[in-house]
Every structure is written in C-alpha cells, then in structure tokens.
Amino acid sequence: MSDMAFEWIETSDPRMAEVSELRYVTLFEPFGVPRCETWNDDIPGIHHLIVTVDGRVSGYACLIVAGESGQVRQVCVLPALRGAGLGRGLMTEVVAHAQRLGLSLAWLNARTTVEDFYRRLGWVTTSGEFPFGRTGVPHVRMEHPLHTQPAKSGA
Numbered sequence: 001m002s003d004m005a006f007e008w009i010e011t012s013d014p015r016m017a018e019v020s021e022l023r024y025v026t027l028f029e030p031f032g033v034p035r036c037e038t039w040n041d042d043i044p045g046i047h048h049l050i051v052t053v054d055g056r057v058s059g060y061a062c063l064i065v066a067g068e069s070g071q072v073r074q075v076c077v078l079p080a081l082r083g084a085g086l087g088r089g090l091m092t093e094v095v096a097h098a099q100r101l102g103l104s105l106a107w108l109n110a111r112t113t114v115e116d117f118y119r120r121l122g123w124v125t126t127s128g129e130f131p132f133g134r135t136g137v138p139h140v141r142m143e144h145p146l147h148t149q150p151a152k153s154g155a
C-alpha cells in the first residue's frame with residue numbers, strides 16, 4: 001500500500017473532523033444509529049491514533065489512560081481498505097504506546113464480530129457477552145498484558 005503512516009495526534013488537530021466522519025461511517029451508520037456530534041474527545045488521559053493512506057485518515061483508535069491501565073476504544077478502518085493490515089498496525093502501535101507509557105494493562109470492549117481479530121493479536125477474552133454502547137450489539141471484555149522493562153540499575 002502506498003504512503004501509509006501512523007500518527008498520534010492532539011484533540012485539537014483539524015484531522016479530528018475526518019476521524020469523526022470515519023467513526024460514524026464505520027462504527028454507527030451500519031446499525032442505523034443517528035449521527036452524534038459529541039465524541040468526548042477531550043476527556044482526561046485520551047490519546048488519539050490515526051493511520052493515513054496517501055494523506056487521508058483511513059483508520060483510528062484511541063487509548064484512554066486511567067491509573068496503570070488503558071482502555072482502547074473506537075478501533076476502525078475504512079471499509080475499502082480493510083484486510084490490508086491497517087487494523088493490525090493500529091493495534092500494534094496502541095499496545096507499544098501503552099507499553100511506553102508504563103501501563104500494566106490494556107483492555108477493551110470488543111464487538112463479538114471482531115473478537116477473533118483481537119485474539120490473533122494477543123488479546124484475551126475475560127468476560128461473557130454483554131450488550132454495550134449506542135449500538136447495543138454483543139461485546140466481550142478483552143485484555144492485553146503489558147510487560148514493562150525494569151529500569152536498569154546504574155543506568
């Protein structure tokens with residue numbers, strides 16, 4: 001794929017408008033959920049990750065840090081670009097970022113339709129199914145342990 005780039009951006013970044021459209025089209029429109037203008041994008045501890053392809057925002061995930069754990073939310077890729085590794089790249093970078101931040105655990109609520117996507121990437125299901133969010137579709141909680149490097153003595 002030509003010119004693909006992963007980037008952590010600020011809530012104030014103008015590309016967050018593209019992110020909002022992407023989230024609506026991928027996560028909510030397919031379920032007939034009305035468009036929502038409130039995304040809570042500036043809550044404390046939030047980190048926004050985008051992947052661009054030829055400059056266009058094509059995938060997104062966010063990490064919300066609270067204490068020593070981080071919740072991953074709103075993982076999505078443009079339908080036309082699925083199956084090309086963008087989702088895997090987003091999740092790899094999210095976990096790496098959580099590791100860099102020194103977190104001990106990453107977790108998420110996964111739609112059961114994508115549970116296997118996460119499982120292949122090292123995520124472990126830790127709950128039964130429950131309806132969740134604005135779509136109300138079945139979800140499971142999944143976790144990814146993080147192994148932070150102990151500080152080297154004398155360094």
Ligand SMILES: CC(C)(COP(=O)(O)OP(=O)(O)OC[C@H]1O[C@@H](n2cnc3c(N)ncnc32)[C@H](O)[C@@H]1OP(=O)(O)O)[C@@H](O)C(=O)NCCC(=O)NCCS
Nearest residue numbers: 075076077082083084085086087088110111113114116117
């Ligand atoms: C889930 C999603 C982010 C995956 O993105 P993607 O760019 O297509 O994923 P990738 O191409 O990186 O796929 C990585 C691997 O996961 C597999 N995979 C992708 N979607 C899958 C799914 N729904 N179920 C099982 N495996 C899946 C791919 O086949 C690939 O397997 P491989 O390692 O054998 O090559 C994308 O399908 C999406 O945006 N879905 C709609 C929004 C959504 O449901 N988000 C999750 C909310 S919890």
